[in-house]
Amino acid sequence: MNEVDQNKVCFIICSSDRFYTEECLYYIHHLNIPEGFQIEALTVEDAKSMAAGYNEAMQASDAKYKVYLHQDVFIVNHDFIRDIVDIFQRDEQIGMIGMIGSPKLPDSGIMWEGKRCGAIYIPGYLHDDLFRPGDSALTEVEAIDGLLMITQYDIPWREDLFDKWDFYDCSQSQEFIRRGYKVIVPELEEPWCLHDSTISNLGAYEGERIKFLKEYFQEPEKQDQEEHKITVILTTHNRLLQLQDTLRWLESVEGISNLIIVDNGSQDGTEQWLSTQSYEYLWFDEGVTGYGKLWNTVLTNFETQDCVVFLEAGVYPEKKSLLELEKALQLGNTGIAGAVSNRFFADETGKIRNREELTLMRQNDQRHPNRQLYHKTLRANWRMWAARRDIFEKNGLFREELDDPGDVLTDYSLRMIRKQLGQIVCLNAYAYEDFGRCGDVYSEADRWHAQDRIFMKNEWGMNYFNLQPNKSLVARIQEESGKEFAVLEVGCDLGATLFEIQNRFPKCKTYGLDINEAAVDIAKHITEAKYGNIDELRIPFEEKFDYIIFGDVLEHLRHPEEVIEMCRDILKEGGYIIASIPNVMHISVMTGLIDGRFRYEDVGLLDRTHIHLFTYYEIMELFDDKGYTVKDIDGVEFDISDREKAVMETLLGLSDQTEEWMYKTFQYVVKAQR
Amino acid sequence: MDSQSLRKQVDELLSMKKCEETVSLLMENEEIAKYDRDLLKIFYLIPVCNTEREAGQQTLFTKVSGIEELLERDRRVKFYLRRIAFDVLDDEEEFCTFCRQNQVSLTELFIETYCNAVHKEKVQAFIQRKVAEGKLKA
Numbered sequence: 166m167n168e169v170d171q172n173k174v175c176f177i178i179c180s181s182d183r184f185y186t187e188e189c190l191y192y193i194h195h196l197n198i199p200e201g202f203q204i205e206a207l208t209v210e211d212a213k214s215m216a217a218g219y220n221e222a223m224q225a226s227d228a229k230y231k232v233y234l235h236q237d238v239f240i241v242n243h244d245f246i247r248d249i250v251d252i253f254q255r256d257e258q259i260g261m262i263g264m265i266g267s268p269k270l271p272d273s274g275i276m277w278e279g280k281r282c283g284a285i286y287i288p289g290y291l292h293d294d295l296f297r298p299g300d301s302a303l304t305e306v307e308a309i310d311g312l313l314m315i316t317q318y319d320i321p322w323r324e325d326l327f328d329k330w331d332f333y334d335c336s337q338s339q340e341f342i343r344r345g346y347k348v349i350v351p352e353l354e355e356p357w358c359l360h361d362s363t364i365s366n367l368g369a370y371e372g373e374r375i376k377f378l379k380e381y382f383q384e385p386e387k388q389d390q391e392e393h394k395i396t397v398i399l400t401t402h403n404r405l406l407q408l409q410d411t412l413r414w415l416e417s418v419e420g421i422s423n424l425i426i427v428d429n430g431s432q433d434g435t436e437q438w439l440s441t442q443s444y445e446y447l448w449f450d451e452g453v454t455g456y457g458k459l460w461n462t463v464l465t466n467f468e469t470q471d472c473v474v475f476l477e478a479g480v481y482p483e484k485k486s487l488l489e490l491e492k493a494l495q496l497g498n499t500g501i502a503g504a505v506s507n508r509f510f511a512d513e514t515g516k517i518r519n520r521e522e523l524t525l526m527r528q529n530d531q532r533h534p535n536r537q538l539y540h541k542t543l544r545a546n547w548r549m550w551a552a553r554r555d556i557f558e559k560n561g562l563f564r565e566e567l568d569d570p571g572d573v574l575t576d577y578s579l580r581m582i583r584k585q586l587g588q589i590v591c592l593n594a595y596a597y598e599d600f601g602r603c604g605d606v607y608s609e610a611d612r613w614h615a616q617d618r619i620f621m622k623n624e625w626g627m628n629y630f631n632l633q634p635n636k637s638l639v640a641r642i643q644e645e646s647g648k649e650f651a652v653l654e655v656g657c658d659l660g661a662t663l664f665e666i667q668n669r670f671p672k673c674k675t676y677g678l679d680i681n682e683a684a685v686d687i688a689k690h691i692t693e694a695k696y697g698n699i700d701e702l703r704i705p706f707e708e709k710f711d712y713i714i715f716g717d718v719l720e721h722l723r724h725p726e727e728v729i730e731m732c733r734d735i736l737k738e739g740g741y742i743i744a745s746i747p748n749v750m751h752i753s754v755m756t757g758l759i760d761g762r763f764r765y766e767d768v769g770l771l772d773r774t775h776i777h778l779f780t781y782y783e784i785m786e787l788f789d790d791k792g793y794t795v796k797d798i799d800g801v802e803f804d805i806s807d808r809e810k811a812v813m814e815t816l817l818g819l820s821d822q823t824e825e826w827m828y829k830t831f832q833y834v835v836k837a838q839r
Numbered sequence: 840m841d842s843q844s845l846r847k848q849v850d851e852l853l854s855m856k857k858c859e860e861t862v863s864l865l866m867e868n869e870e871i872a873k874y875d876r877d878l879l880k881i882f883y884l885i886p887v888c889n890t891e892r893e894a895g896q897q898t899l900f901t902k903v904s905g906i907e908e909l910l911e912r913d914r915r916v917k918f919y920l921r922r923i924a925f926d927v928l929d930d931e932e933e934f935c936t937f938c939r940q941n942q943v944s945l946t947e948l949f950i951e952t953y954c955n956a957v958h959k960e961k962v963q964a965f966i967q968r969k970v971a972e973g974k975l976k977a
Contacts, residue, residue: 184911188918195927241925241957286957288921359921359957 168227169649174246175228176206178236179218185236185361192239199247215311216322216333223319233314235360240313241286242357252303252351253317257645260346261316261338263309264358270307274335274378282306283350286359303349307342308335312360318647320344326380331373339381344671345538345646393420394470395487395551398463401478402429402453402606405438407599408478412444420488422470427463429453453609455568464562469554477548479599480506489594490551493539500556500586501578503545506598538592540668541691543632543661544578545588547571549596560584566620568613575630576621579659582690626683629768631658634665635716637801641743641836642712646670650711653678653735655699655728656718660688667692676706700724702731709737715744717832719787720775730791736839742793745834748800749778752809752816752828759812770831781827784835793837800830840868842875849881850906858888858900877910883954884913890946902942912941916948917955923965924958935974945970945977 176193180186186208193206207225212218219233230250234240242248253259264285271279282304311334320340327333338348397415401408408426415421426446428435430453439446447463454462460475472491476482486504493502547570560581567573578588607613622628639662644650649672654663657677666673677694679685688694695705700723713732719725732742747770754770757763765773779787781798788795805813813828845868852861865872865882872878888898903909915937922928938948948966956962969975 184914191922192925192927239921239925241927288955288957359925361917 169229170203170227171229172202173226173228174202174204174230174232174250175222175226176204176232176234177219177222177226178206178208178234179212179215180208180210180236182236189234189236189239192241195243196240196245197243197247199250202246202250204246214324214328214333215330216324216327216336219322219333220324223322229317231316231319233311233316234358235312237361238312238358239361240358242355245357248351248357249315252349256303256347257317258345258347259303259349260318260320260341260344260647261309261314261348263306263315263338263348263350264313264356265310266304266306266338266348266350267308268304268306270335270382272382274332274374274382276308276310276335281310283310284353284356285312286356287362288359302352304352305347306338306350307348308338309348309350310334312362313358316341318346318645323380326376327373329373331370332377335377336380343538393422393472393488393491395420395422395472395474395491396467396469397421397424397474397476397487398427398460398469399424399476399478400427400429400456400459401431401435403431403433403435404478404606405431405433405435408435409438410599411476411478411481414481417484418482418487419485420491423468425463425467425469427459429459453607455565455613456570456573457563457565457567460573461562461565464557471554472551473554474549474551475547480549481597481599482549483595483597486594486596487551489591493589493591493594494551494553496539496587496589498585498587499589500553500560500581501545501588502539502551502594503542503588503590504549504551504594504596505590505592506546506549506596539589540592541664542588542590543582543659543664543691544575545590547574548598549594550574551594556581556586560586564620564624567617569610569617572614572617572621575632576624578632579625579630579687582687585690625687627681632661634662635745636665637799637834638662638714638716638743638745639665639669641741641797641834642666642670644670644673644711647672649673651676651708651737652712652714653704653706653708653710654714654716656680656716656721657688657692657694658684660691660694662714662716663688663692674708676708676710678704678706699728702727704731704735706735709735709740711737711740713740713742715742715746717745717747719744719746720772720777720779723776725777726787726791729787729793733792733839738839740839741796742788742837742839743835744837745832746779746784747772747775747832748780748827748830750780750823750827751831752805752813755816755828756809756812779833781830781833784833788835788837793839795835795837797836799834800826801832801834802826802829803831805829840871842871842878845871846875846878846906849878853900853903853909854905856901858892858898861900862888877906880910880913881906884909887947887950890950891944894946896944896946897942899944899947912943913951916943916951920948920952920956920962923962924956931969932974935969938975945975948975 178186178189190206198204205226205228207222209218209222223231249262252262263283265281265283267276267279267281269279270276314334314337322333323336323340327336341348399411424444426439426444428439428446428448430449436448472494474487474490490502490504493499563573564576567576581588646669648670651674652666653676655678657663657679660677663675663677666675675692677688677692678697678699679688680698682696685694685696697705713736722728749770751770765771785795813825816828817823817825848864849861852864862885865885872882884899888900891898903912919934928934949963952959952962966975970977
């Protein structure tokens, strides 16, 4: 399909009765069409299934908005088009609108067995039926009725699963939710359509229902009986209290088949306590052991299930988190699934907070909506992650030369990426992390890092492994999540930021350029990445881009002005450069200068590889001189010391050209338009 | 009896214009009719026939020659009434001509309106206006 037509609405009718279809079209042709908009109507006949028919029509239309409806549904709201576009334009996270929906699907998956919201005319021979509106103007639902489904993004219908005429609607709702979109039912004073419902053919309904539950939910009645195949490897070191807390907590976590406790050389009585308990455990009695060897020892000496969860004492998974990880590992070639955590600090008595308090904390955490959702990642959080057991056959065991758990997992993850084995973060697998007590608890941590660094450098050709995306750059890409556009990241490193862009904008084409061949070798597995030095003013891509990203790169270039100028040729008209640039005027640098010091470091503001230094005015001039319009410039600030505050006050008194934020800003993030 | 046999018998009775027999057959086999989409629709048209008969009018089931014709007529009446209800009836004259040509009685129109139309008062007012204009037969 070519470019999406933003001002077009396509009505898609799966048709088996010519008269009903004509009547359905009659109402569509009586709708008011907002100025600048156009409509088209496609009828799908002789489809193999509803999902197959809808896929066929979806692919045939370039309309942004698509209305999938039954032939016996007549749209009676004359301003239907205006109203749906208005809802979609108000919130780009809304993926699909329905007329009737289930805020919470019953365990059976059968919508009408639970509470539904929405409004529709259902004139029957005996009654007129009108469902009552939901609790709010736009009620988020888990599923909408297939009689009328309106989308603003094209997501394939699951014809691979639903090859008949039922549950395609609930499935499509869940597909949108899986991708992070909202499915909503608007509150209506008057229904927008009439459904001339008749007797439904439910011959294949039960089979489709079971498929639906299997794909999207655990069927509750089977849940208790079903044997989950999850092994938890719980590691601890001198944290008896946290270990006991975590073990108590795990009693109510679902899905655990067996638990193996690994005591990594504790000297605080952990072993003595464990010997009085009935847990299966392993004590490294010769002292603290590096995690490469530790994890391998467990994997080779203990029987594990299909899903192996690695957990640290002091991490508290939510009730269903492990089941979510187990489920996530069933997705395609996923080998590792990571959890998301909300770090907290235990109170002064050393006790963890109660469950209700933690749950409330989670509910208030807007970063991770409570929905099934997966994000690709370069590496999971090592404090709680899960692996499919067969991944250890495909990707081998951990490297015993490495000790620090983060390094061990980084190495393992990079090997996975090279083998095209997937790693995801499961946003529904949530854990509370007692950060004050499960952070770097090992006194050996510094030595481990130093030794690992040498090994990793030899193995991977890199000093640093940038596994986290630069979210402040990604946040400045303000596009609809379903939009197709192209992004080039200069200095893409391993591709973490581009990976995050792919997560947020599934249709975005990402390209990476980096001067480090070893990094490109990894990044090319997740994006189109090439080796190249932007300072040579050449780009090895033919494309033009909507965005070019420089994440802490411009200060490393010999010719930043020429590079910014050259970008005009490879940016589309109206395209943007987004760049993060360290601020050399930061008060820590100024204070050092006053003390007579300008000490280069390995990383940070005075990174020894910085060739150009920038302040706010230099950044503005850089883009202004090359004909860009700076649309947005913002700063990242950190706390400053009392001495730095005092120096800043003095400096502010010496010039009327400077302001406080210019000294406090550590790094600028700028968005400039061509 | 299964729904296929019932359907066949109803079709034959309608072709012979035997209204009372059709009604009796459907009433006796209500449980079977309820699970057949078409027969259910015909079942719910029985009140139209009963009311017409009580008023001494020709009954609906004698105005058609079989199931297909009855369902097609019923569908068209229903569609017209809905178009009236939602202000999308483009050609009022076409509707009146259809009613006259197919001998659609006011009884049939009002019962259909009562059972099938939304905004019933608006539809009833429209029908009465057409009667007053002489476009529909009282």
